[in-house]
Each structure stands twice: as C-alpha cells, then as structure tokens.
Amino acid sequence: MSDCRRQWNRENELPVYLAGTITTGPNQRKSYGMFSSVDGACDSKTVDCDNFSAGRRGTRTPRSDSRDRGRERERGRERERGRERERDSGRERERDRGRERDERLLIKGGRVVNDDLSQYADVYVEDGLIKQVGDNLEVPDDVRVLEVNGCLVIPGGIDVNTCLMKPHLGCSPVDDFYLGSRAALAGGTTMIIDHVTPQPGDSLLEAFELWQESADRKCCCDYSLHVDLPHWHPGVKDELEVLVQEKGINSFQVYMSYKDSFQMTDSQLYEVFSFLKELGAVVMLHAENGDLIAQEQRKVLSLGITGPEGHPLSHPEELEAEAVFRAITIGNRVNCPVYITKVMSKTAADTITQARRRGSVVFGEPITASLATDGSHYWSKNWAKAAAYVTSPPLSPDPTTPEHLHDLLACGDLQVVGSAHCAYSTSQKAIGKDDFTLIPEGTNGIEERMGFVWDKAVATGKMDANQFVAVTSTNTAKIFNLYPRKGRIAVGSDADIVIWDPDRTKTITSKLQQSALEYNIFEGMVCRGGPVVVVTQGRVVYEEGEGLRVQQGSGRFIPRQAFPDYAYQRITTRSKVKGKQGVSRGMYDGPVYDVLATPKYITPSPSAKTSPTSQQPPPIRNLHQSNFSLSGAQFDDNIPRRSGQRIVAPPGGRSNITNLG
C-alpha cells in the first residue's frame, strides 16, 4: 500500500495508467472506516495493469519497468518471445485462453482480507484480473456467482521456496512442476517461486531456460524462478546481468553449506553480495556451516551411525545459527539485503531477530516443516519415515521450535513462509539406506503450508487473518517485487484468490494428498482452516467437493524487476549516507624504518579462500609445500627493497613527527 505510493512518488513521470488514480491518496483510506466497501475505496491502492499490457501472457512486467526507458526495447523483444512461446505451445492452449477469457466470476458475500485491512466486499473478476471490489457491483449477466457466505476471501498464497526439479545424484523429485503446482493449488497457493539449481560448472542461463521450459509445459499456476549460484567466477557475472536485466530474475541463492560442491567462502560471498547489490537483486542464503558439517558427518559415520538420525546429529542447530550470523555480518558489511531460506531452529530465528533489532535488512523464511513438526522423528524405528524428514538444515529435535517460530512470524520478526517442497520417493531416499549423507534432502509441504500456518498461528490466536495474508502471500510479493500484482486483492491485481474457510478441518494423510509422495511428514495431523475455492488467473481450479480442475502448462512465468522497494529502499539510502571518509593530514615527514625484503610473509596462500574472481586462477601449487617464490607481483612491491635492515631512527630515540594535533 504505502509501498506503492512511495514508488510512484519516486518516479518522475507517472506511467499512463496511473495518472488517473493517484488523485485520491491512500492517506484518506482511514476515513472510510473499518468496513469501507464503497466503490473507489480501493481505487488508489491498485494498479490497473490491464491498460498497460492487456493481460497478455508472458509480457506483463511490473509497472516499475516504465521507469527505465532504455528497457523498452528489451520489453519488445520479451514480448515477441512471449508470443513465440504462445504460438509454439499450440492450439490447445489457445483454447484454454479462450475459456479463460470467458470466465467471469463474482465472489459474493465474503470478507476480503488483505494484509492491512479486512472488509466485507464482493469481488468481480474478468480476464484473469480483479476488475471491481466493493458492494453492489454492476456486472454483466452471464457471470458465474460464487456465494461464499462469510468465508474469507484472501489473496492466493505465494510459495517462495520450492524445488520441483532439483536433481539429486541424477534423480529428479517425484513431484515435478505439474504435480507440485497441482498440490500447491489444492492447498490454496496460487503462485510458486522455484529454485533453479544448476550443478557446479553448468551455465546459469542454460539451466534457467531448462527450468523455464519445463515449467512452461507443466506448471498449472503462475510461477517465477530463483537461480542458485553453484559456483563463482567472472563468467557468472555476465550471466547474472542477463538474468536480472532481461530474464526477470531478481533473487539468487548462494550456499554456505555442501562443502566441495556448492559451498562458497566468505570472500566469495562478499563478492557475490557486492555484485548482486549493484544489480539490485535479493541474496538468498542456505545458511549452514558446510565445513563443520563435513567434519561432523565424517565423525558420525565413523561412530557407525548410518541411519537418518545421523543427519540431525551432523547438522546441529548451532551450525545453522552460526552461518546465519555470518551471513548477516557479511550482508551488513556490503550493505545488501539478505534473505535466509529455511529457518529451522530457534537459535537461527533469534539471530535474525537480533540482527533486525540492530537495523540489518534481513528476512527470514521458516518453512512448513519447521512450523508444523519437529525433528524427533529422525529417531523413528521406521527407516522410511525417518528418511522422509531428511532436509537441510534439519528439523530441530527441540519440540518447542514450531511454537517459537510462529511467535516470531506473528510479530514480524520472520516475514515469509515457504515450503521448501522437494519430494523424493522412498526408493529415492533409500539411495542413502547405508549412509545418511546420500539421502536426498527435502520434505513435502507445498500443499499443507497455508493450512498449518492457519492452524498453528491464527486458530491459536497468535496472529490475525491480516498477518496470515502477509506471511503467506503479501510479504513475499513485496520482497520479490510482485506487489501489488500478486499478494493483494485489489482492482487491477491478478485474480489469484482463495476462499478460505476457517472452520473446516482436515486430516493430513498421504492417501488424500496431491503429491506423488508415499510418505507425508505431517501424516495424521489435524489441520483447521482450508481453502474452499481456489481461483487462479481468474479461473476456478479447485472447489471443495469437486476437486481440482487444472490445466497442465497454464502457468505463466512472472518476471520480476530488480530493486524491490521493500528490500532496497533502505539499502539505497544507506549507501548514500554512509560514505567513508579519510582524515586529511599533513604528510608524515619523520623517519621511516627500512623494511627488509622478506619473502616469508608473501608465501602462496595455503587456503583456498582467495576468490577466483578477484584474480586470475591461481597457479597450481602443492599446498603442503612451502617453497618460497618471489616471481610475480608481490603485495609489498611498492616498498623499496634493500638487502639489509637499517634503522633510520634509533629505536627509542624521539623522532621528528609531523605534529598537527
């Protein structure tokens, strides 16, 4: 809300489609009272995306685009590409689109809940967009009317962390984009942001296209993509620029864990942060200390522990908290927004809380699993059950963890709920039956996400419905620059709407789930609250009692602009304010000790901590040998070398020093 305003004010020239609506400032909202549902109340809060790009598939970029005229061309190209894609996808999709357009919906009698206010209002949907919000709407006759009888009408959930295509040792998750997004819709989530996970050495762009292609074919709901950085070298920088500026990616994940494959050193992290900050992207971190995990794994295996309980034993909570602390420190130094994926433990969450209290720009994302269950199941006698819980960072064995994380979510210290849905079947998990380090990591949660937050936080009185909308949808949309297109019920936003029944109860079981998994980690848990109707892109895809009606491949890729206000406004100001300045002094004119050219302090580094981007790939050296070499530029080249050590001023003698202060 106030967010949009800020952004508009910043832009010198308002986009055409805003010119009319800005006249009533959102400041006046309050005068309409709690149940303000007159027409126009919502006008100024939203953007009529329709005028702008006519809702064409694959071309709708968020409005902030207009800021940059130089990008017009690119958008043109993008549009063409979008059209091509459409053409390629053939006739059947044209048919879908036809039907889509026909779908006009009036949602009547619900209580519209946004993150800032709730109001009783009807919602009229046409062409996949919300056209009107208010009482006594004037709508055409042939409209399908959904009577919702006091249920909540909320923006569809956005699942910010899914891995529907992440390969592990060559096998793909059993829930691909089709099954995964089906499950998402069934649970009230209408958009996912999936992780593109290239392997070390792969091209990021190729991986991105592979993911996009697969998702375009299969995904049933709108999606966007994060790109994970498996390695860091100069070539990556070019790819990142292309991804941010042309492909609509504004978030990248880096790993502090997975030693010898994905893990980056602190130097590399510093460089990645610096570079992504220039690009205006959000840095996401898998925060665990990989060095120590590797050591602990070795230790645990050497103790003869090979079962899934070895996983939490080798991934203790402290290592997560330590990495979170380190990531935040680096983020502070670079002045870059940091987003911690998968907050699994109390200590990690507390670390984030404390950092926020000190003013750091950091966001935390607990996931369905950490919010609903705990790590005691790793000790289950049933191998398959124990293995199903294996994820990194692991679930904390402390049973009070879910409560604590919900408390922090409710008070805003954690902001976003993801699912980290990455489903491997039991037979795939069984790759690690003799060695827990080989068990593919990932749990389910895409379908259960909204339900558990409601059940554990709203139904228990920890948070209200508005905060529920914020953590399941709106905050994500803000952080990743999807707002207000997603994450809000307002005129001009996408018609991703969920009719939520707070009184419904459901027992989670793998028999009734959409996912192809044999084992649901929430098996048997009873969950209050759930979706009655799910509308995505203006079409009803789920109705209680009638089940899912989804169209494979109907999901659109949603590009995201760089520099999301929610994350970057503070950062930009701080960069301006916090310039560093030296002290102007007179020249030092006293004696200077002559330094003997010492080869010993410039020996080649034994640590691989030097980042390869800052310098040419280092020559191959035997790391255990200490052969001195003076070839090449040295860091003290600027100091004149003498053969001997001579003291210009005798030690202890008073020297003649510039004395200015």
Next chain:
Amino acid sequence: MAERKLLPRDSDDEGSLLSRLGTDSPKPRVKFGGMFCNVEGAYENKTLNFESSTSPTDGSTSPTDSSTSPTDGSTTDRLIIKGGKIVNDDQSFYADIYVEDGTIKQIGENLLVPGGVKTVDAYGHIVIPGGIDVNTSLQTSQLGMSPSDDFYHGTKAALAGGTTMIIDHVVPEPGASLLGAYDQWKDIADRGSCCDYSLHMDITRWHDGLFEEMESLVKNKGVNSFLIFMAYKDKFQSSDSQMYEMFGIIRDLGAIAQVHAENGDIIDEEQKRLLELGITGPEGHVLCHPEEVETEAVYRAITIAKQANCPLYITKVMSKSAADVIAKARKKGMVVYGEPITASLGTDGSHYWSKNWAKAAAFVMSPPLSPDPSTPDYLNSLLSCGDLQVTASGHSTFSTAQKAVGKDNFTLIPEGTNGIEERLAIVWEKAVATGKMDENEFVAVTSTNAAKLFNLYPRKGRIAVGSDADIVIWNPKETKTISAATHALTVEINIFEGMEVRGAPVVVISQGKIVLEGGKLNVTEGSGRFVPRKAYPDFIYKRIKARSKMADARGVPRGNYDGPVHDVISMTKSVPATPSSRGPQCPGKGPLGPTRNLHQSGFTLSGTQIDDHIPRRSAQRIVAPPGGRSNITSLS
C-alpha cells in the same frame, strides 16, 4: 610436581595421563576455613613441594630450567614483608610473609625467622600476587621488523608495573617448524627476560607433522596453549575445517585453544575497497576491521569449539558486541574465556582519527580499539562480573619509524600497542577505584585466573606457603600520570599518554628478589626462568572431560531397509570441480582420503570416490514407479 613426573613418560597414553590429573587439585582449601587461617600446614594441600623432586641445583629454585643460572645471591635473599594486608582472589587478611629461596615459606603473625633478614614494610598497603600477563609479543617480528621492546625491555616494563610473569606468543614463520621456533624463542627469552615467563604457540600454517610437533610441545616442552588465527588472510588464517580438526587435537592433548578472532576474508575485501576509495591513513585500519567482523568470528569460534568440545580462549576482546557473545555463550554453558587487554580497558578507538599520524598509527592493532567510547567501561563491568576472566596487555610495540612503513598504506602499519606496564594500574583505576570490582577480583583478573587457566596455579597467582615469591606491594592511594617520558619502555608514544591512574606498585618482588623499590628498578637481564605448564588444567578440563563422556551419540537400531532403491547413475559431477570451499584438507588426521589437487577441475574417477559403494549403471532406472506405494520395513 606432577608436570615433572610426566616428562620422562611422554609416550604415556592419554588414559593414564588422565588418571593422574586432579591429584593436586586446589579443592581442599576451603576445608581449613577461617578468614585468617594462616597456621602452618593449612596450605599444605595447595602447594607443590619443589625441593623433593629435583636434585637441588645450586641456587636455583627453578623446577626444570637449569640452563639459566640466576645471579648469585638469590639464595641469600631472605625477606620478611611486614604489616601488609594480603589479598588473594578468595580472601584478604593481615599477615606477614617470610620469603626464602624464591618461595614463600611462612605466612602469619609473629613469624620465627633467622636473623639478618631484610624487612619490607608494607603498612597501609596491600600485598598481592604478582600480575601475570598472558598475552605479549615481545619477539614477534612484522614485515621483518622486530618489536622495539624485546624480552629485556618488555619484562623490565612488566616488573615496573607489577607484573611478575608473562606468557609470550611464539609465532613461527608460516610453514616453519614449531619446535624450531619454540627453541628460538626460549633461547632469546632465557637470555633477555627479567621475570619468569612461559610460552604460547601460535599455529600459523598447516604442514605435515604438525600434530606430532604439537604433541611433543605439550608433553615435553611445557606448552599447553595454542593460538589459531581466523584473520590475516593468506598468511596465518585457518579455515573452519582446520579449526575444527585443530580443536579436536588440542582437546585430545589437554591443551587450550586460543583464537585471534576476526573474519579475515571480510577484512581482506574491505581493505581492498578502502584503499580503492583512497583512504590510506590509520583510520582505514579501524574502518576495515569493523566491530561486527570481530563479533562474527568470536561467534564462529565458539560454535566450532562447541562442536569439538574444546575449551576456547578468545584473545584480545576489543568490542562490546564480541564481549557480549562470549558472555552469552558462557550462559549457555560453553567453556569459553575472554581476555580484554590493557588498551581496550583503558582507551578507545577515537584516536585513529587523530590529525597526528604518528599518534593515530600508535593505536593500530588487530582487532582494533572500538571507536565507541563506552567500550572500556563496559568491558570493565563484564570483567567485574566474571563474564570476562583475564586481563592481558597484547603488548607488541613498534617505534614510530617502524609504524611509518605504512605511512602511505595502512595495511602495512605494524600492529600492536603498549600495555604491559600499565595493565594493573589501569584495571585498578577503571574497575577497583570506581567501585566496579573489589581487590580480590582485581587479583583474580590480573593474576589468579590466568594462573588457573594455564595451569600455573598455585605456584603462581596466589600468596600461599610454597608458592613462588612473586609478590607486589600495592599502594592504592598513590596517583601517577602515565607518560612516554617516564615509562620503562623504549617506544616513543604511549597510547595512554596523560592518563592519571590511582594505584601503583611500591615494591615488586620477583623470584624472591626485590626488583622495584623506592621507584628504582633493579633487574637482571636473563634472570627469568621458563615455567613449563602441563596439560589438562583442572580449571578447564574437568567439565570438558565430563562432557566427552556424556556426548556420545548413538544410532537407532533398525531392521534393514528392504524396500526398493532408486538406481543412481554414475555422476562425474560429484567430484569437486571447483576450488574447495574453505581451505584445504588438513594434514592433521592421517589418511582421510586420497589427496586431490583442489585447484584442478579435471574430472577423474580414479581413486576411491564418495559413492563407490553405490553400484554404477549407465542409465537411470526406477525400480519402483514414482508415486507407487513401496514395500517398506515397518517396525513402528
């Protein structure tokens, strides 16, 4: 003297090593009760009988070190200190002390002493155990420059300030032998040191045989503490893996891990950035060593130590947030100790912005002084409540001419400040005179805690029968102004210049000899003895040992998994293709795997691979269809 009993039997396995520990525990002390308990025999349990175990070398009360022969007359030095108030870390009482042969022989009133004994008058003063400075670098050269205060000048200044023992850091050249560096240091210190000393060993680089050297140092050489650097990238810095393994080794040896806690990676990047910005003066030093970088490293070190179940000692706690992390970790039960230094207790980092380059450069040290002016007060408070335990000096001084090597580039300024002489006075002024701590705590943080942590107790750090006669007679009322003009150091700038301190030593007795009296120093170069320290200090290791027993992780007994298993295609990519993350494998722990050149990305499947035991197939086949219900062992 348990340490000497160990020496001939260095091949002992740890089990028997452990069994003998704790026999000289200071525990029984409490039993003898009484505030003024000073009858003979009351201290029997607390002290070690040095005479009985060595063949008495002439005039030497030194337990092991016969190479240094103290100057003649040390045997005839008999002293009686009269009328003072003896202050130990646990109690204060009025009594006289009789010193003979460098040890305290009697404590009490109306002592029977031979004639011809010199009487030292301590009326109105307090009599405290001599200070122990656990962090000095009197021999560590930087950029090839030796510190301007060497062992002689440094220990002279120490004695002038009431410190009667130092523990100096041995810093071998990266890659050089630890034992070689140790011998070199010991040799120099034996010749130069005026007070008793001991040595810490710094680990500057991994090399083959490191573990054996460490073992030999602990078992034969009397070193029980090792310092690891988390900063100084590409020079001394250790990776997390190395630290973990090192901590494991140190724990097994019964030693103490010390860390220099700063994130070297971040510092390195910030240094580059600042130099690019054109900031070359000393203020660049504090800008690129921000407080949170110290805090982060402290946090990480504690995490790693927790995992390795190793006692941890953080040297040079310079900032509030770093001290807070230590305090919090202690509250969570971790065995971690923090050492603020004279500079961080006495002054702050605002001087880095001084217009006078020489003055600003004099403050350069790592981690830097915090620019936050409330830091000294805060650290003194934590020291008083026991969250920080030890004060040291971090003394390492370079003359202005030496500092000027970095006049155009702050990264070249040799790091180090003075503080060896001012330490006791500054703690007294800032903490005792202000009412933050009492005199017993003062003794604890300046002497006793250090002695306990590094296993010198009760030989050092206590005034008791049988302890070394390292005694300071302290006048709490005397006021003094610190100045480079009057200090005993050779360096031109004193970072505490002009500071007025209450409390000063009147008489300092080291090894039973008066070295400071009436404002006059009377030291003998080379009279200092090396004091060996044995492994497994009780103060630290009792808890560690109990935790080792408790911490055994156990697996879950399960039936064999008999369900379908997904076939894995052979993946060449699982071989590390990029430079391995945080440093190379360390050589410490034998054959952990074939050595690979981590900088080469040639894939190879020769040698054992992590997934060798998985049958390799050329294709990916799913044994059980995805989504199908599989047949799983169901035991629960």
